Amino acid sequence: xxxxxxxxxxxxxxxxxxxxxxxxxxxxxxxxxxxxxxxxxxxxxxxxxxxxxxxxxxxxxxxxxxxxxxxxxxxxxxxxxxxxxxxxxxxxxxxxxxxxxxxxxxxxxxxxxxxxxxxxxxxxxxxxxxxxxxxxxxxxxxxxxxxxxxxxxxxxxxxxxxxxxxxxxxxxxxxxxxxxxxxxxxxxxxxxxxxxxxxxxxxxxxxxxxxxxxxxxxxxxxxxxxxxxxxxxxxxxxxxxxxxxxxxxxxxxxxxxxxxxxxxxxxxxxxxxxxxxxxxxxxxxxxxxxxxxxxxxxxxxxxxxxxxxxxxxxxxxxxxxxxxxxxxxxxxxxxxxxxxxxxxxxxxxxxxxxxxxxxxxxxxxxxxxxxxxxxxxxxxxxxxxxxxxxxxxxxxxxxxxxxxxxxxxxxxxxxxxxxxxxxxxxxxxxxxxxxxxxxxxxxxxxxxxxxxxxxxxxxxxxxxxxxxxxxxxxxxxxxxxxxxxxxxxxxxxxxxxxxxxxxxxxxxxxxxxxxxxxxxxxxxxxxxxxxxxxxxxxxxxxxxxxxxxxxxxxxxxxxxxxxxxxxxxxxxxxxxxxxxxxxxxxxxxxxxxxxxxxxxxxxxxxxxxxxxxxxxxxxxxxxxxxxxxxxxxxxxxxxxxx
RNA sequence: GCCGAUGUAGCUCAGCUGGUAGAGCAGCUGAUUUGUAAUCAGCUGGUCGGGGGUUCGAGUCCCUCCAUCGGCUCCA
Numbered sequence: 013x014x015x016x017x018x019x020x021x022x023x024x025x026x027x028x029x030x031x032x033x034x035x036x037x038x039x040x041x042x043x044x045x046x047x048x049x050x051x052x053x054x055x056x057x058x059x060x061x062x063x064x065x066x067x068x069x070x071x072x073x074x075x076x077x078x079x080x081x082x083x084x085x086x087x088x089x090x091x092x093x094x095x096x097x098x099x100x101x102x103x104x105x106x107x108x109x110x111x112x113x114x115x116x117x118x119x120x121x122x123x124x125x126x127x128x129x130x131x132x133x134x135x136x137x138x139x140x141x142x143x144x145x146x147x148x149x150x151x152x153x154x155x156x157x158x159x160x161x162x163x164x165x166x167x168x169x170x171x172x173x174x175x176x177x178x179x180x181x182x183x184x185x186x187x188x189x190x191x192x193x194x195x196x197x198x199x200x201x202x203x204x205x206x207x208x209x210x211x212x213x214x215x216x217x218x219x220x221x222x223x224x225x226x227x228x229x230x231x232x233x234x235x236x237x238x239x240x241x242x243x244x245x246x247x248x249x250x251x252x253x254x255x256x257x258x259x260x261x262x263x264x265x266x267x268x269x270x271x272x273x274x275x276x277x278x279x280x281x282x283x284x285x286x287x288x289x290x291x292x293x294x295x296x297x298x299x300x301x302x303x304x305x306x307x308x309x310x311x312x313x314x315x316x317x318x319x320x321x322x323x324x325x326x327x328x329x330x331x332x333x334x335x336x337x338x339x340x341x342x343x344x345x346x347x348x349x350x351x352x353x354x355x356x357x358x359x360x361x362x363x364x365x366x367x368x369x370x371x372x373x374x375x376x377x378x379x380x381x382x383x384x385x386x387x388x389x390x391x392x393x394x395x396x397x398x399x400x401x402x403x404x405x406x407x408x409x410x411x412x413x414x415x416x417x418x419x420x421x422x423x424x425x426x427x428x429x430x431x432x433x434x435x436x437x438x439x440x441x442x443x444x445x446x447x448x449x450x451x452x453x454x455x456x457x458x459x460x461x462x463x464x465x466x467x468x469x470x471x472x473x474x475x476x477x478x479x480x481x482x483x484x485x486x487x488x489x490x491x492x493x494x495x496x497x498x499x500x501x502x503x504x505x506x507x508x509x510x511x512x513x514x515x516x517x518x519x520x521x522x523x524x525x526x527x528x529x530x531x532x533x534x535x536x537x538x539x540x541x542x543x544x545x546x547x548x549x550x551x552x553x554x555x556x557x558x559x560x561x562x563x564x565x566x567x568x569x570x571x572x573x574x575x576x577x578x579x580x581x582x583x584x585x586x587x588x589x590x591x592x593x594x595x596x597x598x599x600x601x602x603x604x605x606x607x608x609x610x611x612x613x614x615x616x617x618x619x620x621x622x623x624x625x626x627x628x629x630x631x632x633x634x635x636x637x638x639x640x641x642x643x644x645x646x647x648x649x650x651x652x653x654x
Numbered sequence: 655g656c657c658g659a660u661g662u663a664g665c666u667c668a669g670c671u672g673g674u675a676g677a678g679c680a681g682c683u684g685a686u687u688u689g690u691a692a693u694c695a696g697c698u699g700g701u702c703g704g705g706g707g708u709u710c711g712a713g714u715c716c717c718u719c720c721a722u723c724g725g726c727u728c729c730a
Contacts, residue, residue, distance in 0.1 A: 115725095124657090124658080125658085126658060126659070127658075127659065127724095128659090210724090211658090211659095211724055211725070212657085212658060212659085212724090212725085213657065213658065213659095213724060213725030213726065214656060214657020214658065214725065214726055215656095215657080215725065215726045215727090216656075216657090216726055216727060219726075219727070220727085221655080221656070221726075221727045221728080222727095225656060225657050225726075226657090226726090227657075227658080228657085228658095228725070228726075230724090230725080256722095256723095260665090261665090267721095267722095269703085269720075269721060273720095273721070273722090319730090320730090321730060324730070325730060328655095328728085329730095346730060347730055349730090376730090378729080378730075380728080380729070381655055381656095381727080381728060381729085382655070382721095383655065383656070383657095383725090383726080383727085383728095384655090384727090384728065384729075385722090386723095390729080479730060480730065481730075498729085503730095530730095564690085565687095566687080566688065566689055567687040567688065568687065569687080594686075594687065594688085595688085595692090595693080596686095596687090596688050596689095596692080596693060597688060597689055597690065598688085598689085598690070598691060598692065598693090599688095599691080599692055599693080600690090600691095601689095601690050601691055602690095602691035602692055603691085603692085604691090605691055606691080612690080614689070614690065616688090616689055617689095618689085626689080626690080628690060633690070634689095634690055
């Protein structure tokens with residue numbers, strides 16, 4: 013007999029060799045049906061795998077991340093099984109579960125698999141699932157495993173195997189398919205009731221762009237058909253919030269083939285939103301001791317040679333602009349920092365001048381790879397809410413903390429509560445990618461880690477994600493379909509001050525080198541607004557809305573009063589427009605609702621007579637009539653709530 | 655940049671195996687002056703992404719370029 017300890021601390025005796033699923037059955041049949049994965053003494057475990065000694069056990073179902081992971085991982089194997097039946101000799105890379113589903117990377121040889129083939133593959137998967145093949149685990153000696161894949165001719169698996177140690181290699185089989193895999197897997201394929209292959213895409217083998225491109229097939233699966241349907245509906249809903257769609261519909265921004273890809277054009281309404289965001293941040297920054305500057309959109313090539321950007325990105329960027337003068341070259345500015353370094357260096361600095369905080373809504377141009385462009389989120393010309401703080405080593409942590417506060421304030425104002433903070437450090441394996449001395453990097457990395465900890469910020473750390481001149485802390489936020497984007501960023505930089513030979517005179521009357529903090533709470537106006545659109549579904553908070561109200565006259569007799577209302581509200585900084593069309597009131601309301609107009613002011617003969625407006629709020633309906641005084645108060649109240 | 659897909663009127667989309675482009679909405683014109691999510695009628699509008707080819711004939715087939723979409727790589 014063995015003792016099994018449950019998460020609640022309860023201990024129960026079972027026969028040696030009992031499996032998690034049998035243990036589950038001893039609790040209830042329902043649980044046994046739903047167990048997808050288990051953990052035994054902290055080790056991932058198949059539900060059907062016998063336990064031979066005392067153990068602590070956890071059982072996972074669809075409700076647990078671990079359960080979903082096993083389910084999707086097993087679905088990937090099912091996909092592979094189907095592919096092997098349909099495409100003889102197909103070779104397999106890796107097939108892991110991901111956040112919402114799974115994929116398998118395959119090499120179909122000289123055949124191509126396109127989305128038109130997915131239906132057929134899905135069919136085969138369903139058919140195989142119905143046979144309820146059990147997933148069986150087998151430990152295999154490395155040599156045997158290598159022989160198996162060499163004979164099969166699957167060089168990808170051979171490569172993976174070569175990196176594994178003998179004694180820890182396991183095969184999982186279901187039906188006629190066997191895969192190198194460390195598990196765990198669900199009991200059998202029959203549990204996979206609903207399958208949707210969503211996409212096929214290219215993916216470099218092992219993420220290396222110099223290696224072969226595999227075909228990656230994405231899919232998602234569920235234990236119940238209903239859950240798949242709900243998921244698909246959710247995806248449809250998310251698509252409606254896509255900023256590219258809403259941006260066009262609401263007339264916020266546009267792109268033009270003639271202007272060029274990745275170069276957003278801001279229309280009046282989008283510009284209104286953007287200006288309000290900028291003014292909001294500008295005011296906050298003034299309160300926080302920033303000084304605003306403006307710098308040109310181009311700079312001599314030498315400027316970026318000095319900064320190091322030319323070396324790092326020169327070839328992959330917009331190429332230099334030439335002038336009639338022989339040998340003269342200018343670059344579109346990819347960064348504002350070199351200009352700001354010049355501003356620092358313009359006059360001699362004393363320690364009394366620090367910290368010096370220089371801000372700019374600076375537009376920069378970067379030649380992003382064509383396949384990377386994405387609406388407003390990834391563009392070739394964009395405006396950073398940039399600032400550079402020059403300070404002493406002693407001031408660094410405090411300044412960093414102040415920036416953290418400002419960034420959090422900005423995100424809170426926008427209602428973004430769900431962000432993650434990522435600390436990006438150097439890749440310890442390959443320091444050649446970075447500029448600057450080890451000591452400076454260590455100091456900078458320590459400053460960020462300490463400050464984040466002191467601020468009580470929950471962070472995850474990524475090695476190798478640092479900028480080439482310094483480590484950074486980024487705020488990441490998700491878009492409508494779950495992709496994560498970097499918004500705000502804070503970066504510590506010892507390198508540029510050195511390259512630009514920046515100095516200040518210390519209290520000791522000797523020259524010292526300042527440290528630079530690069531920071532942008534929004535990140536870029538473009539990307540920030542793209543996320544804002546997706547989070548609000550285009551329904552901006554009242555203070556940001558391009559138009560806060562629309563006056564809807566019921567007939568022409570109401571027009572003069574509408575004009576007067578508009579004038580009087582403008583005096584109170586409430587902005588709006590009049591729908592002067594000779595349409596029915598129903599039509600005007602419908603159009604205003606579709607345009608996501610926050611407030612509709614309906615004016616007919618009654619309102620004119622009483623010098624009032626009938627107020628309707630989007631999504632809420634009729635709120636009754638008000639005179640302008642009470643409307644203003646009502647409006648102020650709405651603003652206060654935001 | 656790489657893999658796959660898509661590109662028909664301002665928008666959403668139809669157009670079967672090649673036979674000379676169609677709907678709804680939008681727009682324009684006219685009528686209607688309307689009370690909380692679509693008033694009615696008429697009309698305009700497309701070198702079918704660009705270029706090249708096959709063919710008696712191409713929106714439909716082939717090549718190529720461009721743009722967009724989903725990934726990969728990249729992201730100062």
